[in-house]
Amino acid sequence: MLNPQLDSLTKMPIDKEAVLVLFYNDLRIDDNATLAKAAMLAQENHRQLLLVYADALADGIGQAHKDQAYDFDRIGDARQQFLSESLFDLNESLQRLGNRLLHLTPHTSSAPLDTFTQLCQLIEQQQVTDICVSQTADYNQNQAYGFLQRKYPQVRWHEQVTNTLFASLPMEELPKSFTQFRKQVESDHDLLNAETDVVISPAPKSLPPMPDNLINGTADNHSLFFNEHHLDVQLPSEFKGGETNAISHLNNYFNSDAPSTYKTTRNALDDWTHSTKFSAWLANGTLSVKVLLNRLRHYEREVVANESTYWIWFELLWREYFYWYAMTHQQKLFWFKGIAEQSPTTEFDKERLEQWKEGTTPYPIINACMNQLKQTGYMSNRGRQIVASCFIHELGLDWRYGATHFEQYLIDYDVASNWGNWQYLAGVGADPRGCRQFNLAKQTQQYDPSGSFIHKWQGDNTDDYVLSSP
Structure with missing residues (x-):
């Protein structure tokens, strides 16, 4: 079964091979070595350039959330809005350079196939010879990349480093704690105090064009082009993507x-x-x-x-x-016992989980933070530590459910930082001190002594809340 958008492309002659960029967590023009590499390959080999963003690519290989506690139907509105704004801005920049973004979206009336299958059709129909990606720490995304490489061994694969300060692990092996890591980095690679700036990849001045049969194709083909995703409600946010x-x-x-x-x-x-x-x-x-x-x-x-x-x-x-x-x-990033030898003593409880998610726990500071997350897609670092500690200790819940809820809603979701921090707080990760618990009354008194934050985000669901002294 072919995607109708792609099916008509098979009827159009292809006179040039193509280089494909698969964007993921590198949605920019400046300091993007992946885009620069692809542009160079296309120019030097007289090929055309495909610039693609594929939603939920790992779903097509049955890999997404395979090792996680539970899945979710869709990402939160604020996170989706931020992503859409980011893709819109990227597409604007690409058009100024002579190309544009293709956006593969899954399971719609016009695109009934998952995006992995759509991407495979595009690779085959456009005679892709090279695929350029940025290195990522996302295990599931890397599984999708591995499937593509095995499916198309004749396609050359190019991976660039765009997301980190170091091109590879800056030591022989990763220390067991952050403190050890920091001390070694500062001793061996003092980037903060170096004499010269960190070298960045300059933005391309222009890009090779996309394949002719996409430019001159039918309206169905043009629906592959990125279109700004319009939510039913545009959320007010100080965070604007792009x-x-x-x-x-x-x-x-x-x-x-x-x-x-x-x-x-x-x-x-x-x-x-x-x-x-x-x-x-x-x-x-x-x-x-x-x-x-x-x-x-x-x-x-x-x-x-x-x-x-x-x-x-x-x-x-x-x-x-x-x-x-x-x-x-x-994949140990998603395991219940993390990288530890023993599993934590927490468990799944649907009722307590829903109370935490909906901001209806007995703890006003937790409710306020969770309401803030649901409405804005953001929560402060202090708030994240407090609600995670409550989730694990006061509510006794399986930490993976909390990590996945954050994955759904946070506009700044990063697989490594999110899951690594949850493991850290659950006592199954990179912390020699073990499980960490925050005193909720003390945290409330220290960071919201007047109750203004709790009142603003309706943490106690009353209009006259004033925090009493402990």
Whole structure:
């Protein structure tokens, strides 16, 4: 069975072979070595260029969430909106360079097949000779890449590093704790204080065109082109997806005083300026971590270098650690016992799980954080630690269900950081101290003493909530 959008392409002559870029967490033009590599291959070999984003690619091989506790029907509205904005901005940039984005979406009336099958049809019908991807720590996505390589052994595969500070693990083996990792990196690779900027890949000045039979095809063929996904309701959000908005936020942040006070404000539950907010753009690759690091270093040289600016670097190292953690442990990232030898004592309880998800637990601070997540797709780092601790300790639930709920809703979802952090808090990951529990009353008193956050996000479902002293 063929996708009707692709079926008509078989009836059109193909006079040139093609190079294909499969975008994933690299939705940008600047510092994108994958796009640069593909453009060079197409130009040097007189081939055309296919630029593709495929939703839920791993679903087509039965791999998505295979080792996870449960699945979800669709990602949350805020996360979908942020992704759609990011793809829209990418497509605008690609069109300015002479090409455009193809967007494969699964199981619709016009595209009844999963996106993996659609991609295979595209590879065959467009005579693809080379596929270019960015390295990813996403185990399921890598399984899909492996299937493609085995299915098309004649197609040359090119993998570039676009998501990390280091091209490979910067040591012989991954340390068991973040502290060991940080100390070794700072000893052997002091990127924060290096004399020269981290080298980035320049954006292409132009791109080879897409195949003629797509440009001149029917309306069905043109439906393969990216179209902005319109939600029933456009959610108000300070997070706007896309490389253009990422760079705008980067400039605004480092043109302010916020970097110099980051360490003292980063634990606030609900203020835009109190933390860097780079995570969403870093997660889908609309912002390069190397570009961010260079800008941080410029700030330290030109404005101030203090404990707060160092702490931004510190958080980037956490991101780096979890990336290599996921690359090292692969499917163990989703195992109930994680990388530990013993399983935790938590369990599945549908009623308590639904209370946590819906913000109806006996704990107002938890309810407020969960309501914030559901409405905005975002939660502060402090909030994530508090709700995860409650999930594991007070509610006694299987941590994987919490991790998957975050995967569904977080606009800054990153497989390595999300699952690695949940393992860390559940005591089955990279933490020599074992399971960590937060005192909810103490956390509430420290981070929401007036009850304003709980009141704003209806954590107690009353209009006159005032936090009483413990």
